[in-house]
Amino acid sequence: MSVKRYDLIVIGSGPAGIAALEAAREAGAGRVAVIEAADRLGGECPNTGCVPTKALLRTAEVMELARRAGEFGLEIPEIRLDFAGAMRRKDRIVDSLTSGGRLEGYLESLRAELVRGRATFVSRDGIEVSGQTYEADRIVIAAGSETVTPPVEGLAEAGYLTHAEILSVERVPESLLIIGGGPIGIEFAHLFAVFGSRVELVEIAPRLVPREDEELAAVVEYSFRKRGIGLHLASRAAAVRRDGGQAVVQVMPVAGGEARELSGEMLLVAAGKRPALRGLRVEKADIELDGRGAPVLNEYLQTTNPAVYVAGDAAGQMMYTHVAHDQGYVAGINAIQGNEERSDLSVIPRVIFCRPEIASVGLTEKEAGERGHDVIVGRGAYSGVGKGLVTGQQDGLVKLVADRRDGKLLGGHILGEAASELIHEIALAMKAGLPYTAIAGLTHAYPTFAEAVGVAAYGMVE
Known part of the structure; x- marks a missing residue:
């Protein structure tokens, strides 16, 4: 076969x-593939990630609210999950985004050739797909991520579900074991607990969502x-x-001590994700990876091969x-x-x-202190505002972190x-470089x- 050549x-x-x-089209790219x-086109998010997960979480949210109907003067005789x-x-929502040739048609409108198959690098500017070689002046790797499988004895033999696979189960399990207490793990823990499963979650860190603020994480745990x-x-x-139809997980305290066993009908592994680069043979393109298996990039998202970018x-x-x-966008323009x-x-x-939702931007209180800031913290409880009272959603907290010296939001x-x-109000203030006094001085609508x-x-104003 002859080599096919592209600009990108x-x-x-x-x-x-x-x-x-x-972005590349806007920048004047010629022939692209x-x-x-x-x-299915569209990547993980609309097909097996955030969109289907949030669709099911919406069902759980409505179900929980229905269970509280009596608080609002309503009678619902039976609340039953279908x-x-x-x-x-969930499937209809996914289909509305990625089925029926929608994305294929969009690629055609961008005059991009669609090549179906698994890509592997064969040279610094060459890629092979199903025996055909494609070359380009510039390449952008946007291959997504894959589930990390922890080194657990017997895991492969016993079998487990990934976050994508559990979205296709045909029934709610009586019991569910989850390995991993990060965002994916706790969203599914919440979801199936609401749906009626007995859920047990194992996390190697001393708390859930270890990246998030400790104060908020403690409330989630409670x-x-x-x-x-x-x-x-x-x-x-x-x-x-495996013991009959049950997955049996031996759980060991990190600090040492006696092991215990947990059993469940289904086992979900949600121990994190990593860049899906292993099958691309990036070493053939002189692309260096760090110790985590991620590409070494500069601020322009350019790899150690100047012709290749990653996003x-x-x-x-x-x-x-x-x-x-x-x-x-950055990679395409560059x-x-x-x-x-x-x-x-x-x-x-x-x-x-999960419920309650957790949203964050910037540094936690602990991170800000570790970086040498003179930290000041302000808190606003949902129980202290009218909206919390009238909606019955009083379990909430806003926490702001700033530097006392210049008032900069961190x-x-x-x-x-x-x-x-x-x-997003906080994120915008941070992006604009506004001090916390700017938020304190803004009139917020009631309730x-x-x-x-x-x-x-306002609580930070001294």
């Missing part, structure tokens, strides 16, 4: 890949235990076996869809016009969609209803949860 090849059709293609190995119906709704979710923190899964989860930095889109745009991850909101952390929406942001800021 993008590996992956998820948010980073599509954004890179759009997109390589995709999956059956799991098959919830799954059909909420989970109150729901009946078993938490086994500072513990590791040492071995897994999104494949970059191994902040694995969020909104970050993938932004990085895709690939065509030279290194003009820098990747800036200093102010990136992040959200965990971080914001919210636990509670609408946290995913409220965090809103946003008042708690103002209360937190």
Whole structure:
């Protein structure tokens, strides 16, 4: 076969890949191609990640609210989960985004050639797919991420579910074991606990969501235990076996001590994700990886091969869809016009969609102190604002972190209803370099949860 040559090849059709293609077209790219190995275009988020997960979490949210109907003067005789119906709704939402040739048609509108198959590098500028070689002046890797499988004895033999596979189960398990207490693990723990499963979660760190603010994490732990979710923190899964239809996990305290066994009908592994680069044979393109298996990148998302850029989860930095889109734009522009745009991850909101929601941006109180800031903290409780009272959502907290010397906001952390929406006021203030007094001086509408942001800021005024 003859070699096919392009100005740009993008590996992956998820948010980073599509954004890179759009940016490259705007920058004047000529002949471009997109390589995709999956059956559906769009990447993980709309197909097997955030979109279907949040669709099911919405069902859980409505179900929980219905159970509280009596508080609002309503009588609902029976609240019963139609799991098959919830799954059909989830599938319809996914299909509305990625089925029926929607994304294929969009690629055509961008005049991009779609190449189906698994890509592997064969040289610094060459990629092979199903025996055909493709070369390009510039390449953007947007191949996404893959589930990390922890080194647990017997795990492969016993079998387990990934976050993608559990979205296709046909029934709610009577019991569910989860390895991993990060965002993915606690979202599914919350989801299946609401649906009626007995849930046990094992996390090697001493607390849930170890990246998040300790104060908020403690509230989440309390909420989970109150729901009946078993938490086994500072513990590791040492071995897994099958006993009849049950997965049996041997759990060992990290500090040492007696092991115990947990059993469950289903086992979910949610121990994190890593860049999906192993099958690409990036070493053939002289692309160096760090000790975590992530590509070594400069501020322009350029690899050690100047012709290759990486964006999104494949970059191994902040694995969020909104970050993938932004990085895709940066990589696409730089690939065509030279290194003009820098990747800036200093102010990136992040959200965990359990109940209550957790939303954060910037540094935690502990991180700010470790970096030498003269830390000042403000708090605003949902119980102190009218919206919390009238909605019955009083379990919430806004926490702001700033430097006392110049008033600069360093971080914001919210636990509670609408946290995913409220965090953007704090993010905007940080992006604009505003001090906390700017938020304290802003009139927030009554009654809103946003008042708690103002209360937190006002509490910092000395």
